[in-house]
Amino acid sequence: MNERIPMPLIPGDYAGLPPGAARCPGPSVQDIVARDAVPAPQILRESHYEFLGETDIDYRRYTSREHYEQEMTHLWAKTWQWACREEHIPQVGDYYVYEIGHHSVLVVRTGEGIKAYYNSCLHRGTKLRPEEGMGSAQELRCPFHGWTWTLEGALKSVPCAWDFPHVKPETYRLPELRVGLWGGFVFINLDENAPSLESYLEVLPEHFRDWDLGQRYTELHMGKILPCNWKTGLEAFIESYHVLETHPQLLHGTGDANVQYDVYGDHVTRFYAVGGVNSPHLDEPLSEQALVDSMLIGDRSVVNDALVVGEGETARTVMARFLRKVLGDKYGSDLSGVSDAEMIDTIEYHLFPNMVLFPGVSLPMVYRFRPLKDDPERCLFEILFLRPLPEQGLPPDPPEMVLVGEEESYSVVKALDPVLARVYDQDTANLRAQQQGFRASKKPGQTLGNYQEVRIRHFERAVDRYLARGFSKEENR
Template sequence: MARDEPETRLPPGAARCPGPSALDIIRADSPGAPPALTAESYRFLGDSDISYERYTSPAVFAREMTHLWGRAWQWACREEHLPEAGDWIVYDLGTLSILLVRGGDGIIRAFPNACLHRGTQLKPPGSSGGASELRCPFHGWRWTLEGDLKFVPCRWDFPHVTEDSHALPQLKVGLWGGFVFVNPDPHAPPLETWLSPLAEHLCGRWDLSKRRIALHIQKELPTNWKAAQEAFLEAYHVVETHAQALATAGDANASYDIFSDHVTRFVHTIGTPSPHFEGKLTEQEILERMRIGDATVPEGGTARAVAAARLRRQLGEAWGVDLSPFSDSEMLDSIEYHLFPNMCLFPGVSLPMIYRFRPLGMDPGRTLFDLLFLKLVPEDAPREPPPEPVFVAADQSYASVPGMDPGLGAVYDQDTDNLAAQWRGFHASTKRGQTLGNYQEARIRRFHLTLDEMLARD
C-alpha cells in the first residue's frame, strides 16, 4: 500500500501513519519519560464538516461572548504579575474587561472593570500597575483593594447608596500552575473540575508555577480566534507550511490524545525525520540539521540523544538549574496540551511556550495571540518582575521582537500567512465548511463539540 493511500478496511479513526509513532520513538529513547507523556487516550468523534459560519458570523460571535466567555474558566494573568498588595492588571476579551487586584490580605480578586456610579472603567484596557485603593477617574468614587466602598464625593446626595449595595461585585478566581484564572459565571464549576486531568499531568517537574516568563509577545492575527488556535492544534500542516523542518521533525506520526472535554494533547518528535521526508539521513546528518552546535553522534547513538544531552548542559548552565531528570523527549519534543477554550501549554524544556487566543475587540476576524516563553529558574532565585508584552502588528514579523529566535520567528510567520489566506477562503469558498482528518485533527473536533455544548445551554 502506498504511504498516503487511505486504509479503508479499518473503522473510522483507527488508521495511523505507517512506521514508528511518536510514542514508539519516545519509548525507544533512554528511560525517564514521565508516565503522563506516554499515556494514550483517543476516540473517534465524527467526521462531519465544520461550518465556516462558526468563524465569520457576527451572531455566533455575539453568542460566544455570553455563553462561552461569560461562563468559561480562562487564564487572565500569571501570579508574578500581581506579586504585592495593591498590584493590579486588566484582562480584556471582547466586551469583557476584568480588573484583577491583590488585596492587602494577599488574596487575588477579580472585579468587572467598571465604576458602580456611571460605568466608567476604573483602569484603562490592557494596563497594569500598583495602588493603595481603586478610584474612578471620572468622579472619584473609591473602593478598597478588597472591593469595599470607601468614599463617595458629596455622599449627602446619595442616601440610597450603601456599602453593601455598592461594593464591587466579585468574579470567581482560581489559581493553578502559577496562572490566575477568572470565570464571570457565579455558578461555574470549580477550576479543579475544569482542569482535570491537566493538573494531574502537569505536576512534579512539569509544575509551571516553578517557571518564570522569559519573553511575552502579543501578536495580532488576521482571523477568527478559533481558526487561529486550530492552526496550532495539529502537525498535519508541517509537510506543506514548514517543509524546511521535515528532515528533523515528526509530523504525520505525531500522537493525539483526548483526555476530557476540556483537555487534549499532541506530541510530535524532534530529531527524527518526518514520514514525508524523501531520502535517507544518517544520525550525524540529522544532528547537523538540528543546528545545536558542533557535536558528534557516537557509533550506535542517535541524534536525539546527543541533542538532548547538549541542551541539558547548555540550558542548565544558562539557567542555573539541574536538567538531568528530564528525558530526551522533554528536552526536545513539541508536547502541547490544550485547555478549553483558548489556552495551549508546553511543559517541555527547550520549547516552553504558552499560547492564548482572544477576540480582539468585537471583530470576528481579529485575534490577539499571547505567546509566552516560560523558563525554569533555581528554587532560590529572587522574584523578578515579568517582562512587559511586546506587541507585534498583523503585518510585522515575530522575528522583529528582541530576544526572539529568528528561525522560530520565521516559523510563526509562516503560520500567520496561512491564517490570513484561510480567513479570506472562508468567505470565498462555495463549499461552506472544513473537512477534518479523523485522527490528526481530532483535537479540533473535540474543541467544537465542547463549544457546541456551551453555546447550546440556556
C-alpha cells in the first residue's frame, strides 16, 4: 500500500510546523483503516495526540535510589495495580500473593468475595504466605507460631491463647486493602483514600466496552528479570520507533513509522500500528500477496495455504478473514463480527503505572513491569497471553509463571511462537546497555521524539504528578 517515501536524514528543522505537528510521510493509520472491508469500531477511528513538551528526561529518574524510594512511597502505595486475574483464584480459598518492592499483598477468594490483605502476621510480622503467585488454603495460618485467621480475615485461633489476654479478636482482624475488578483483572490499592478504580481507569472501560477481557483466560504467563529500572523496561514497549532498528525483520507488513499515538487523561495512552501494509522505510515495497506471506506472526500453528489475495482485495482483508476463521476454530469462539483492524492490527494501551494491554485477538498480550525489592536497576517483566474463553467447556487451569533466565532466550518457552521469542529477545537485549548508558552519559537526560515517543513523556509526567502530590502532603504536615 505504501510507496517508498523520501525522508530527511538530518533533524533540526521544524519545516514551518508547530512542535509535535510533524508526521511520517505516507498514509496515516486513519487513511488505511478507512478502507477496510470489515470496518473498525469508532474507538479506533479517532486520534488523540497532544504535544507535551520537548525537554530532556533526566536519567537520575532511572538510577537514583532516592527517586526509587519516592516512587515506593508516593506512587506504588497510591495507585491501582492489577495483582492477578480472576481465573488465578477461581474457588473459595484460592489466593494469589502479589509483591511490589517491599509491599506484599495476599489476594484471597473468600465466601464474601475477593479480599486483599497485607501479607504479614499480626503476631510478629512473618509473611502469612511466603511465596509469590497462586495457592490455596481453607484458613490463613502463619507458619511460625500458628496464629490463624479465617479467609474472611477474622482471628480464628492463637496457640496458648492464655498468654495473650491483650489480644482482642476485634482489633486483630487482618487489615484489608482496597480491591477493584475490571476486565477479569483483580486490582488492589494500598491507599485507603485513593479515588475509585472506576475513575482511575479514565477512558479505558469505554474503549474496552466491546473488548471484554473478562471473557478471556490466561493461556501463558512468562517472566524475565531485566537488568534495568522498571520504567526503562516499560518505555521500551510503549513506542514503535525502535522497530526500524531493533526488529528489521518486522518491517515487511508493519506500518512502523506511521503508527498512531494517543494520550488520554493522567493514566491512559495507546498506540495503534496497522498490519498488512509496508513500512514507509522499505526500499522495495512488497506486493499485497507478499505482505500476506510476511504477516504470519503470533500463531504459526494455524498457517495453511488459503492465503491468496484475490482481485481487488488487500492483504489486510485476506489476512483478517483468514485469522477470523482459524483462530475462531482453534479457540471455539465466533469472531465473525470482529473488524479487520481488531483481527490483525497491534493496538496497545498503557494504564499507569505498569500495565500494558493489547485488546487484539491474534496478539493478545498483557505486560507488567515491577520493581524488584529495593534495587532501582532491576525489574520483573511479565507477559501473559489472554485467549478467548471457549463457548463450551472449562478453560485450562491458569498456568504458573515460566521464568526465563536473565541470560536466556525467550525461545526456551515452548508454548511461545519462535518469531515472537526473537522479537522479545531483541527488545530485552537493549536494556542493560541502556541502563548502563544512563550512568555512562555526559548528557544528563534522554531526548524524545515529539510524536512517536510522546507516551514516554506522558508516563513520566504522571510519575512526576504522583511524586509532587506526595511532597505537597508532606509539606502540609
